[in-house]
Amino acid sequence: MAIDRRKQIIEAATSSFSLYGYKATTIDQVAKLANVGKGTIYTFFKNKEELFDEIINGLIIEMKAVANEAVSHSDSFYENVHRALYRLLEFRKQHQLTIKLSQEARDIGTPAVVEVMEKLELAILNFIKDKVVLAIKKGEIKECDPEITAFIMMKLYIALIFDWEKKHKPLGKAELSQLFEFYIFKGLST
Amino acid sequence: MAIDRRKQIIEAATSSFSLYGYKATTIDQVAKLANVGKGTIYTFFKNKEELFDEIINGLIIEMKAVANEAVSHSDSFYENVHRALYRLLEFRKQHQLTIKLSQEARDIGTPAVVEVMEKLELAILNFIKDKVVLAIKKGEIKECDPEITAFIMMKLYIALIFDWEKKHKPLGKAELSQLFEFYIFKGLST
DNA sequence: GAATGACTAAATGAACAAAACGGTCATTTG
DNA sequence: CAAATGACCGTTTTGTTCATTTAGTCATTC
Incomplete structure (x- = not known):
């Protein structure tokens, strides 16, 4: 052994x-x-923090794999982004490590943990950004700033999943997909 | 005296x-x-908290006035919502009381303060919701759930103003208006 | 020479005492 | 005598102390 x-x-x-x-x-x-x-x-x-970072880097690789699995070339951009974000946030909700760490960042604010959670968020943001760039090239969506677009998509998704639940009953996957399509893609204007 | x-x-x-x-x-x-x-x-x-509530109620009345002043019947729904939200968040940024209280809610989590900040948010949410209901009736926007729509609008706005600033240079009023229109009203789809 | 755990300086938190707190009410004041 | 007051009370918060625990080192072991 x-x-x-x-x-x-x-x-x-x-x-x-x-x-x-x-x-x-x-x-x-x-x-x-x-x-x-x-x-x-x-x-x-070198120290405790480096051990921690190593683990988080592994987690990010795992999350990228999960997100990529959710993407299918035969589906539309919005379906892919929705599925990827959904799987990613589901991943966060199911993995004890991410749950514990987001609690610690929120409740205690341990600097190393806060830092790492930001890194995780940035990884997701960059993943979406890449997809946005591709979708613009393909003409699937209008010309737009990929960074702001990714930012808005993620914030909207997190709001709908985590914040909405605080005061209302949780939205199902289908509802979420529909809302995402309705507000971000189709738009409110008549 | x-x-x-x-x-x-x-x-x-x-x-x-x-x-x-x-x-x-x-x-x-x-x-x-x-x-x-x-x-x-x-x-x-009756006690410290009641004194506090009284002050907050006054603040809510003040904010409602500010929001209503931003609304003009000759303008479109999205322009009115944008202007009202912008003024409201500007108000929050400029008034020492609201600044101090949101700090306290975030950093210390004083229950009475957290409660009051939620009340404030709810007041804004209801304001927008009313405008959404009206806009649907007038056919200015598509049929939709007014509560979710108001929720999404506010979350998007707060994300663009407060969260975006954390890592990027602040967005100007015109940019904000444009983004708001682009993502929520026009939609990304080609 | 890779692995180790006794060791150290620094950080933490339990325990206690002192101070400050919100709220009451017998007394004062106009 | 009704409205205003501040000394007072039980509780909570704060500051302080100090024994314990911690991250990280390094002389020793195998």
Whole structure:
């Protein structure tokens, strides 16, 4: 046993971050969970934050894969963006790590965690931005600033999923898709 | 001197809430500022929170007036909503009381303040909702759920004004109007 | 020479005492 | 005598102390 120590450490840390958050996870705990001496962790990672960043980078790669899986070339731009955003936010809702971290960012404001959550949001933003650029080239949508468009799409989606739920009953996937199409694509004007 | 004690108290409290926030304002302080005995405050207001609510109700009335002034019957629905929202958020940015309170809600989460900020948001939401209902009746916009529409409009606006500024240079009034029209009214579809 | 855990300086938080708080009410005032 | 008041009360918040815990190091081990 105990061959790939690096992987063991990452797995132990991921598990502990998911369960207790970043701040409440101690290096001693991770070492114990990984069946590794504490010093060993520091031969692989400069410090606690670098270990954390490594894990988040893995998460971002995972999320990109999830988002790309949701995209189908035979579907329209808006269907693809809707499905990708939906899957991404579903991912966030289902993965203990992202849940715990967004709680910690909101409730405690641990700087390292806030930073990382911004990085995650930026990754999503860039994903959409790329899709927007492509859609403009293909003539699927009007000419527009891809950055603002991606920003608006994400903000709208987050508002509809997270903020709307605070005071109303949650919107289903189909409703969400419809609203997204109605407001962003078709427009309100008669 | 010292005739309208009620008004004096309200003015003193408003000033102190604006300067120090709700939590950091003490009744003793308000009494001193208002040149009034502490007990006198309690002959007009049941407690600190009721005094606070009274002030906020005044603020809501003021904001309604501001919003209504921005509406002109000769202009289109989207121009009116844009102008009203713009003025409302400008109002929020300029009035020390609302600035201090949104800081306190975000940073400390004082329950009474969070509650009051939600009330303020609801007032804006209802204002827009009414305009939406009217616009549908007049055939100015498509049939839609007025509540969701108002919600989306406000969220979009807040995102464009407050969130966009965090990472980019602020959008001017004209840009804002254009974006609002482009995304919500015209739609992205070609 | 890779792995380790005892070690250290810094950060944290439990526990306690002191101060400040919102709200009351017996007394004062005009 | 009705309206105004501030000393007073029980509770909450704040400042302080100090024992514990923490991230990170490094001499020792295998």
